[in-house]
Amino acid sequence: MSRPLNDHDAIRTQLMDAAEDMVRARGAINLSLSEVAAACGMSQSSFYRYFASKEAFFEAIAGRWFEELNQIMEEVVASDLPPREKLFQFFARRVAVKRARFEADPNLFRANMDLGEEHWEVIRGYVDLADHYMAVVLGEAMSEGYFEGYDLDHIIAITNLMVQPFCNPFVMMDMMRTATPDNLRIVINTLFDGLGVKQAAAADKANVTALRAIS
Incomplete structure (x- = not known):
């Protein structure tokens, strides 16, 4: 059960809600802290009683965006599912x-993606965490005999290449009709079955470029 908000928490939430309303209305560029504060009836100096810096404010906004997604990853990684199903659920859930958020408010979704691009350093840790959890699942698969002849970094790069429509929000927005659970299942099965062919590992690994997942 979530703990009840105290006054300090409630005002922090109010400030983040005000920022969200502004981003929804006019996009993410040049979001002004003074305007956010004014929308909540306070001065910019008072704003800093609730967030120590602009970076801390955007970190809190990012944390709110990623909270549910991180919880899903933790639950899936900790589950007893076999690796193939675990990787499917890791992306499908x-x-x-993300699809529900996009369909509920496409403008806000796009604006939040722009905000993340503008403040990439703030969200880098969340992206790295997703990469870490995916590596854990792929490592489990390798320990069960999948992907023989490949190293983990190579498998991570190939996986990221194949699942972009299911994890990269910018790609998802253009491929929403095809980024379906059925197609994701095909992609995951192709990954597990296709890379089960031992001789495939003889491909020129020098041409593999590491790719990052975006959560």
Whole structure:
């Protein structure tokens, strides 16, 4: 059960809600803290009683965006599912959340993606965490005999290449009709079955470029 908000928490939430309303209305560029504060009836100096810096404010906004997604990853990674199903659920459950957010408010979704691009350093840790959890699942698969002849970094790069429509929000927005659970299942099965062919590992690994997932 979530703990009840105290006054300090409630005002922090109010400030983030005000920022969200502004981003929804006019996009993410040049979001002004003084305007956010004014929308909540306070001065910019008072704003800093609730967030120590602009970076801390955007970190809190990012944390709110990623909270449910991180919880899904933790639950899936900790589950007893076999690796193939675990990797499917790792992406399927998160893409369902993102799809629902996009369909509920496409303008806000796009604006939040722009905000993330503008403040990439703030969200880098969340992206790295998603990469880490995916590596854990792929490592489990390798320990069960999948992907023989490949190293983990190579498998991570190939996986990221194949699942972009199901994890990269910018790609998802253009491929929403095809980024379906059925197609994700095909992609995951192709990954597990296709890379089960031992001789495939003889491909020129020098041409593989590491790719990052975006959550």
